[in-house]
Amino acid sequence: MPQAGLIERLAPSLSAGAVLIGAEIGPRYYTDVAGRVGASPQVVFRPRSTAEVSRILAHCHAEAVPVVVQGGMTGLVCGALPRSNEIVVSLERMNRIEAIDVKAATAIVEAGAVLEMVQEQVETLGLSFPLDLGARGSCTIGGNIATNAGGNRVIRYGMMRELVLGLEVVLADGTVIENLRKYFKNNTGFDLKQYFIGSEGTLGVITRAVLRLFPLPAERAVACCSLSCFSNVITLLDLMRRRLGGELTAFEVMWHSYFVRATALPHVKPPLPADRTFYVIVEASGVDATNIRDRFESLLAQAHEAALIDNAVIAKSTAEAASIWRIRDATVEVHAAIRPAISLDVSLAIDRMEEFAASAEEAARAVDPQSCIVVFGHLGDGNLHVSVHHADDRPELGEELERRIYDLVAAYGGSISAEHGIGISKRPYLRHSRTEAEIALMRAIKRAVDPQGILNPGRIFEIDQ
Amino acid sequence: MPQAGLIERLAPSLSAGAVLIGAEIGPRYYTDVAGRVGASPQVVFRPRSTAEVSRILAHCHAEAVPVVVQGGMTGLVCGALPRSNEIVVSLERMNRIEAIDVKAATAIVEAGAVLEMVQEQVETLGLSFPLDLGARGSCTIGGNIATNAGGNRVIRYGMMRELVLGLEVVLADGTVIENLRKYFKNNTGFDLKQYFIGSEGTLGVITRAVLRLFPLPAERAVACCSLSCFSNVITLLDLMRRRLGGELTAFEVMWHSYFVRATALPHVKPPLPADRTFYVIVEASGVDATNIRDRFESLLAQAHEAALIDNAVIAKSTAEAASIWRIRDATVEVHAAIRPAISLDVSLAIDRMEEFAASAEEAARAVDPQSCIVVFGHLGDGNLHVSVHHADDRPELGEELERRIYDLVAAYGGSISAEHGIGISKRPYLRHSRTEAEIALMRAIKRAVDPQGILNPGRIFEIDQ
Numbered sequence: 001m002p003q004a005g006l007i008e009r010l011a012p013s014l015s016a017g018a019v020l021i022g023a024e025i026g027p028r029y030y031t032d033v034a035g036r037v038g039a040s041p042q043v044v045f046r047p048r049s050t051a052e053v054s055r056i057l058a059h060c061h062a063e064a065v066p067v068v069v070q071g072g073m074t075g076l077v078c079g080a081l082p083r084s085n086e087i088v089v090s091l092e093r094m095n096r097i098e099a100i101d102v103k104a105a106t107a108i109v110e111a112g113a114v115l116e117m118v119q120e121q122v123e124t125l126g127l128s129f130p131l132d133l134g135a136r137g138s139c140t141i142g143g144n145i146a147t148n149a150g151g152n153r154v155i156r157y158g159m160m161r162e163l164v165l166g167l168e169v170v171l172a173d174g175t176v177i178e179n180l181r182k183y184f185k186n187n188t189g190f191d192l193k194q195y196f197i198g199s200e201g202t203l204g205v206i207t208r209a210v211l212r213l214f215p216l217p218a219e220r221a222v223a224c225c226s227l228s229c230f231s232n233v234i235t236l237l238d239l240m241r242r243r244l245g246g247e248l249t250a251f252e253v254m255w256h257s258y259f260v261r262a263t264a265l266p267h268v269k270p271p272l273p274a275d276r277t278f279y280v281i282v283e284a285s286g287v288d289a290t291n292i293r294d295r296f297e298s299l300l301a302q303a304h305e306a307a308l309i310d311n312a313v314i315a316k317s318t319a320e321a322a323s324i325w326r327i328r329d330a331t332v333e334v335h336a337a338i339r340p341a342i343s344l345d346v347s348l349a350i351d352r353m354e355e356f357a358a359s360a361e362e363a364a365r366a367v368d369p370q371s372c373i374v375v376f377g378h379l380g381d382g383n384l385h386v387s388v389h390h391a392d393d394r395p396e397l398g399e400e401l402e403r404r405i406y407d408l409v410a411a412y413g414g415s416i417s418a419e420h421g422i423g424i425s426k427r428p429y430l431r432h433s434r435t436e437a438e439i440a441l442m443r444a445i446k447r448a449v450d451p452q453g454i455l456n457p458g459r460i461f462e463i464d465q
Numbered sequence: 466m467p468q469a470g471l472i473e474r475l476a477p478s479l480s481a482g483a484v485l486i487g488a489e490i491g492p493r494y495y496t497d498v499a500g501r502v503g504a505s506p507q508v509v510f511r512p513r514s515t516a517e518v519s520r521i522l523a524h525c526h527a528e529a530v531p532v533v534v535q536g537g538m539t540g541l542v543c544g545a546l547p548r549s550n551e552i553v554v555s556l557e558r559m560n561r562i563e564a565i566d567v568k569a570a571t572a573i574v575e576a577g578a579v580l581e582m583v584q585e586q587v588e589t590l591g592l593s594f595p596l597d598l599g600a601r602g603s604c605t606i607g608g609n610i611a612t613n614a615g616g617n618r619v620i621r622y623g624m625m626r627e628l629v630l631g632l633e634v635v636l637a638d639g640t641v642i643e644n645l646r647k648y649f650k651n652n653t654g655f656d657l658k659q660y661f662i663g664s665e666g667t668l669g670v671i672t673r674a675v676l677r678l679f680p681l682p683a684e685r686a687v688a689c690c691s692l693s694c695f696s697n698v699i700t701l702l703d704l705m706r707r708r709l710g711g712e713l714t715a716f717e718v719m720w721h722s723y724f725v726r727a728t729a730l731p732h733v734k735p736p737l738p739a740d741r742t743f744y745v746i747v748e749a750s751g752v753d754a755t756n757i758r759d760r761f762e763s764l765l766a767q768a769h770e771a772a773l774i775d776n777a778v779i780a781k782s783t784a785e786a787a788s789i790w791r792i793r794d795a796t797v798e799v800h801a802a803i804r805p806a807i808s809l810d811v812s813l814a815i816d817r818m819e820e821f822a823a824s825a826e827e828a829a830r831a832v833d834p835q836s837c838i839v840v841f842g843h844l845g846d847g848n849l850h851v852s853v854h855h856a857d858d859r860p861e862l863g864e865e866l867e868r869r870i871y872d873l874v875a876a877y878g879g880s881i882s883a884e885h886g887i888g889i890s891k892r893p894y895l896r897h898s899r900t901e902a903e904i905a906l907m908r909a910i911k912r913a914v915d916p917q918g919i920l921n922p923g924r925i926f927e928i929d930q
Contacts, residue, residue, distance in 0.1 A: 103816055104847075148652050156711070159650065161659075162627060175902050183812035183847045185624065185883035187613050187663055188891075188898040189925045190907045194626075194659035198652055215707050242680050245751045246621070246711015286710045288760075295753075347648035351568055382569075382648045418650035426653075433653040437640050441914070442655045448913035449906070460654045 003042045003065060003087055010045075010059050014052055017093070020044040029090065030082050033074045033135065033332065038081030041068075044088040050168060050176060050207040056089060057205065057454075058174030066457045069201040071143030072114065074135035076343065077423025079147070079200050079459050086457075089205060091142050097121050098208070105213040106165060106182045111142025111206045118211070127213040130157040130249075134329040142206045148198030150419030152283075152328070155380035156249040157214070159419070160197065166210035167193040171203075172450035180210050195445075200421050201456040203449045219289035220249070221296040222321040225303075225312040226276035230354035232308045233278050237350070237379055239308070240282055243299055247292060248380070250283035252328050255357065255375035261337060262330040269323055271313040280309075280379075281328050331376070331385065338374060340393035342402050344386040347415035353377075353384055356412050363404045364388050368397060383418040406432050422460045430461060468507045468530060468552055475510075475524050479517055482558070485509040494555065495547050498539045498600065498797065499808075503546030506533075509553040515633060515641055515672040521554060522670065522919075523639030531922045534666040536608030537579065539600035541808065542888025544612070544665050544924050551922075554670060556607050562586050563673070570678040571630060571647045576607025576671045583676070592678040595622040595714075599794040607671045613663030615884030617748075617793065620845035621714040622679070624884070625662065631675035632658040636668075637915035645675050660910070665886050666921040668914045684754035685714070686761040687786035690768075690777040691741035695819035697773045698743050702815070702844055704773070705747055708764055712757060713845070715748035717793050720822065720840035726802060727795040734788055736778040745774075745844075746793050748786075796841070796850065803839060805858035807867050809851040812880035818849055821877050828869045829853050833862060848883040871897050887925045895926060 011019050020029075021043050030038040047053045060067050070080045070090040082088055091112035098108040102125050109118055115129075116136040122129050131144060133151030143149075145167070149160045157163065166180040169192075177192060196204050227233050233253055240248050254262070259279040263270035272279070286292040296314070303309045315321035335343055348356055357375045364371040370391040377384035386405065390397050406416050410432040417426055417433070430439065439461055446453070446463060453463045476484050485494075486508050495503040512518045525532050535545045535555040547553055556577035563573040567590050574583055581601040587594050596609060598616030608614075610632070614625045622628065631645040634657075642657060661669050692698050698718055705713050719727070724744040728735035737744070751757040761779070768774045780786035800808055813821055822840045829836040835856035842849035851870065855862050871881050875897040882891055882898070895904065904926055911918070911928060918928045 104814060148656070150650055150652075154650065158623075158627065161656070162623065171906070175905075177902050177906060178900065179903060181812075181878070181880065182814070183880055183883070185615055185619065185812050185843075185846050185848050186880040186898070187615075187884050187886045188880055188882045188895060189887055189904070190910065191613070191626070191659070191663050192903055192906060194656070194662075195910075197659075198656050215710070242752050245680070245753075287707050288710075291756075291760075295756075347646075347650050349569060349647065378650075381650050383650050413646070415646065415648055415651040415653055417653045418648070419652050421652045422654055430653060433651070435643060437642050438644060438657060439654070441636070441640075441642060441657060444913045445655065445660075445910065448909045 006059055006063055006065055007043050010056060013055055015048045018046050018048065018052060020046065028073065029070065029088050031073070032078065032081055033138070034076060036078060036081060038078070039084040039086070041082045041086060041088045044090055046090050046093045048093050050170060053089065053170045053205055053207055054174040054176055057170055057172055060087070060454050061173045061452055064452050064454060066454050068456055069205050071112065071140035071146070072135065072138040074139040075143065075147060075423060076420045077425040079421060079423030079456065083458065091140065094207060100125055101182065102127065104182050107211045107213055108180060108208060109141050109211060110208050111140060113141045115139050115141060115144060122213050123216055126216050128216045129163070129211055129213055131160055131163055134331055141209060141211070145197050145206050145209055146199065146201045147421045150378065150381065150383065152250045152252060152378070154378060155251055156246060161194070163212050164193060164197060164209055165212055167196060167206060168208040169196050169204035169206050172452060172455050177204065180208060182210055200423060200459050202446060202459055203455065205455070215287055217285035218287050219292045220283055220285040220321060221293050222281065222283045222315040222324050223296070223300055223312050224271045224324045224327070225280045225282065225300070225309040226272050227278040227280065227309050228276055230278060233280060233379065234350060236280060236303055236308050239303060240299065241380070244284050244295070247284045247286040249285045250281065251380040252281040253377060253379040254279040254328070257372070257374045258334060258376040259327065261334045261374060262327045265330055265333050268326050268330055271324055272311050276310055281324055334374060335387050338372070338387060338389035340398065341387050341389040342398045344405060345418050345420040346384055346386065346409045347382050347418040348384060348412055350379060350382050352412055356408065357384070357386070359408055360386055360405050363408055364401055367400050367404055371401065381418070402429070424459060427461065471524055471528055471530055472508050475521060478520055480513045483511050483513065483517060485511065493538065494535065494553050496538070497543065497546055498603070499541060501543060501546060503543070504549040504551070506547045506551060506553045509555055511555050511558045513558050515635060518554065518635045518670055518672055519639040519641055522635055522637055525552070525919050526638045526917055529917050529919060531919050533921055534670050536577065536605035536611070537600065537603040539604040540608065540612060540888060541885045542890040544886060544888030544921065548923065556605060559672060565590055566647065567592065569647050572676045572678055573645060573673060574606050574676060575673050576605060578606045580604050580606060580609060587678050588681055591681050593681045594676055594678055596625055596628055599796055606674060606676070610662055610671050610674055611664065611666045612886045615843065615846065615848065617715045617717060617843070619843060620716055621711065626659070628677050629658060629662060629674055630677055632661060632671060633673040634661050634669035634671050637917060637920050642669065645673060647675055665888060665924050667911060667924055668920065670920070680752055682750035683752050684757045685748060685750040685786060686758050687746065687748045687780040687789050688765055688777050689736045689789045689792070690745045690747065690765070690774040691737050692743040692745065692774050693741055695743060698745060698844065699815060701745060701768055701773050704768060705764065706845070709749050709760070712749045712751040714750045715746065716845040717746040718842060718844040719744040719793070722837070722839045723799060723841040724792065726799045726839060727792045730795055730798050733791050733795055736789055737776050741775055746789055799839060800852050803852060803854035805863065806852050806854040807863045809870060810883050810885040811849055811851065811874045812847050812883040813849060813877055815844060815847050817877055821873065822849070822851070824873055825851055825870050828873055829866055832865050832869055836866065846883070867894070889924060892926065
């Protein structure tokens with residue numbers, strides 16, 4: 001065990017509580033939100049500063065010790081679960097919101113800061129950090145950046161990549177790359193932060209970030225609608241996009257298969273009967289409250305009159321809006337309720353989604369007649385989530401289902417990962433979405449930036465191939 | 466001259482008209498929009514296809530022949546001017562708009578397509594490509610991507626980086642990296658297009674791109690306002706941002722020094738007397754024409770009543786709006802009128818801009834008592850353009866002025882290039898905005914992707930240092 005020496009050499013230079021070994025290492029360091037379990041690590045480092053991260057990595061680099069980086073453990077592709085021989089670097093103690101600049105509308109936060117805490121803190125100052133996803137209560141800003149998180153408001157604000165102005169990253173050899181400037185425009189050579197955003201911790205450890213903030217909307221108008229056919233869903237999206245413009249901040253679609261299961265959960269209240277094929281949550285938000293609400297209501301009335309939507313409930317209070325959003329946020333519970341199941345996250349042309357969902361159901365049935373399929377997603381972004389329940393938990397069955405549906409995604413010209421990343425789970429299917437030349441280029445970059453291959457090894461791709 | 470052999474070996478495999486030599490090479494291949502002149506190249510390759518680009522680069526790579534890549538020659542940092550021994554690869558014959566997908570709101574275009582042609586063509590289909598800058602009539606999409614162009618609508622739509630969904634790039638060794646997918650979300654490993662966007666042609670030759678399109682606004686409301694003090698400019702920006710939200714599509718500020726010179730040009734009509742210290746062009750656009758116009762007018766009336774603005778002219782027609790925009794688009798002419806002059810493009814905290822402009826003027830006067838300074842910029846993006854006229858055209862004088870003002874930018878924590886890039890001209894000042902660790906990482910990436918260093922050598926940084 002080379003790590004014993006590493007701990008001895010490192011521990012004296014780290015702050016109190018920075019090293020966990022043996023029984024101090026709870027299951028949270030090798031279990032993820034979906035309940036998957038990795039190898040129990042020999043040591044967990046919990047640095048308190050960028051300098052400590054640098055010291056830890058410099059030693060690991062010198063001794064070729066593989067490292068897995070951890071945030072809130074809410075990833076869905078096993079990227080943060082330790083593999084055997086990997087030590088853990090957890091950013092949990094670097095969770096400060098260091099500064100919020102109201103004038104410049106920026107926040108400097110440490111990587112371990114929890115998303116919801118950032119959202120809440122900036123709101124007290126009349127600002128909004130628009131990234132939002134179901135895991136908001138435990139996912140961290142560092143994890144959001146490393147995985148280029150998406151979520152519910154991408155249609156208006158883009159993914160995490162669009163929300164980061166500056167980044168501080170520690171490279172594998174301990175070099176600190178610091179660019180925490182607050183300005184949006186900076187064409188001074190390669191935009192290095194882009195390299196790290198979405199690279200799943202394979203190129204560096206993100207330690208701090210400058211985030212873009214936005215004015216806090218005075219009003220969030222939220223409605224849940226039921227629709228009878230998919231072409232109406234597309235027409236409704238088009239109408240909302242054209243008439244609300246930059247004030248359309250969410251357009252989430254749920255197939256009946258998802259809606260009926262989510263609204264059956266004890267903590268979720270169905271706002272509408274589960275008697276239609278499609279359900280949409282639409283949100284408009286903006287700075288002029290009356291204007292937004294009036295336009296939103298008249299647009300929905302118009303859509304109802306034109307028979308685009310069959311039923312709609314418009315939230316009359318923040319509590320009612322939250323109750324509607326709870327349906328969409330119940331993804332982990334819905335997935336748990338249909339276990340054993342596989343979960344997919346694909347990008348597709350919007351007008352082929354209905355056909356794709358039907359083909360996926362057919363393909364699943366061909367593999368397992370007892371399978372059933374649950375579909376929902378961020379329609380405006382061209383992103384569907386698909387869960388497939390299967391008869392029993394033989395891994396081969398899940399793998400066969402995955403293979404069949406990913407083949408279908410490739411045939412539809414889609415992406416096998418819209419927002420979840422590749423990690424370990426989706427690695428076998430990387431070639432469905434990327435060419436050999438692209439993967440070779442990724443490898444060349446990885447070798448240049450992390451020559452020992454110590455950072456999150458085996459995530460996205462194997463280095464030696 | 467090793468290039469003679471190269472031409473002989475390559476020419477038979479290229480299309481007619483792909484090779485220019487000797488007298489066929491006009492000054493346009495070694496002169497830029499600002500009138501600067503580079504070395505006259507031995508050969509200009511004008512490929513017609515990605516395959517031809519690949520063939521040319523593979524040969525150059527094998528024979529270590531340096532290449533400079535050219536688009537519309539509108540760059541302002543000498544990045545596309547040939548240096549001695551460099552051959553030219555011009556994308557001018559790859560200028561097709563290959564496909565516009567109205568439903569998906571995307572366009573696939575070749576790198577040599579001229580920006581204005583793309584704008585006009587998508588508008589005929591009810592869509593908009595929002596990148597816009599003065600050079601629109603000759604700059605190319607490939608150049609816009611390679612330099613991560615900014616322009617007038619960044620405040621709403623972001624820079625070119627935000628407007629590119631997919632990219633096809635040829636690497637130095639001829640490898641084609643093709644990812645022309647149309648979907649916005651694609652977390653399948655490193656987002657390789659980010660490496661090439663803004664890398665000024667040093668990592669690959671962009672050949673095709675998938676662009677994001679937006680609904681064509683039904684209305685563009687444009688006004689020109691005069692203001693007495695800079696704090697009013699900031700308050701006006703804040704008001705517009707808060708009340709117009711995503712419908713504020715431009716907020717351009719001009720110091721009196723710019724306004725008076727631009728409106729003195731023969732083709733520009735002054736909409737307001739040049740009797741105030743600051744001028745702002747503000748644009749709101751959206752899909753609901755009446756709504757936009759009403760809100761825009763009432764906001765400006767409110768700003769006038771509150772004595773934020775002294776005078777305002779709201780364009781009453783498309784022609785009047787174009788006439789107002791002509792003031793802002795006259796940057797090249799204004800710069801030409803004050804020659805000899807240096808030109809800067811910096812990012813700064815908005816609330817320090819006034820102080821910075823005054824300090825820059827003072828610094829310039831200390832070097833050259835006859836100097837005078839012209840200031841304008843994209844205020845909402847924190848981006849100022851500064852031109853400094855100097856007494857005579859001794860290069861030392863220009864260099865000394867640059868050095869003093871870039872020192873000032875660094876002291877203000879700004880960026881020495883907001884949108885123009887580094888190229889050759891700004892290379893001496895790269896360290897004002899980037900650390901040694903960052904530059905070392907850029908070099909490592911360059912070596913990994915272009916090991917012979919043949920692509921746009923010496924742009925941004927020298928390789929061997």
